[in-house]
Amino acid sequence: MSLDDVKKRFVEEVKLRAYDDKYIDKAEEREILQIALQQGVSVDSARAALAQVCESNGYVLESRVLSEIKDLIDTFASNDGKIDEKEFTDAVAQCKKRTQGKKNDVQCKRMVLEVIEENSFKVKTGMFSNWHAKVRKDVGLA
Numbered sequence: 001m002s003l004d005d006v007k008k009r010f011v012e013e014v015k016l017r018a019y020d021d022k023y024i025d026k027a028e029e030r031e032i033l034q035i036a037l038q039q040g041v042s043v044d045s046a047r048a049a050l051a052q053v054c055e056s057n058g059y060v061l062e063s064r065v066l067s068e069i070k071d072l073i074d075t076f077a078s079n080d081g082k083i084d085e086k087e088f089t090d091a092v093a094q095c096k097k098r099t100q101g102k103k104n105d106v107q108c109k110r111m112v113l114e115v116i117e118e119n120s121f122k123v124k125t126g127m128f129s130n131w132h133a134k135v136r137k138d139v140g141l142a
Contacts, residue, residue, distance in 0.1 A: 006039045010046070011053055018059040023102040024050070025062045065098045069115050082124035083116060085131040091115075110139045 013035050017028040024032070029050065036046035054061045072094055076087040083091075095108040103111065113136060116123065123132040136142040 006036075006041060007049070009039065010036055010041070010049055014050060014053045014059070015057065018054070018057070021102060022058060023060045023062065023099070024054060029061065029063055060098070060100050060102055062099075065095065066111065066115060068098055069095050069112055070119060073112070073115055073119070073121055077121050080124070082122045084124040088112060088116075088123075088131070088135070106139050109135055110141065113139065113141060 010032070013032050014024070017032065018024050032050055033043065033046050036049070037043065041049075051061060051064065053059070054064075069091055072091055073083060073087070076091070077083055091112045092105070092108045095111055096103065096105065099108065115121075125132055133142060
């Protein structure tokens, strides 16, 4: 199989998975990368090609959204080392914008909470209320 054939197949795989919702989630990304690896393409080249295809076709790449949210939360936490409720709300709004409305509020809240927890960010709660526990319960993580 020539390099051009590999590229064409790769682009077709991306378009096939993003055709209905214009969104590539982590599972679909993994499948696409595995196909590329089977064709002899390196992981880095496959990731770069995937990002390029998504950008040129207006597809949302979930791993990129998660990376951007992590960077945003990292910036929020840099001032006092904790994430407060307003910063969480801002991150959710940014997530919703970056996913181009493909994810609803609950899904965006869950994504942001997962980024906070996977990266061990601390949260700041009030003396009389715990917004973090309430949001975790609302999205089904508690």
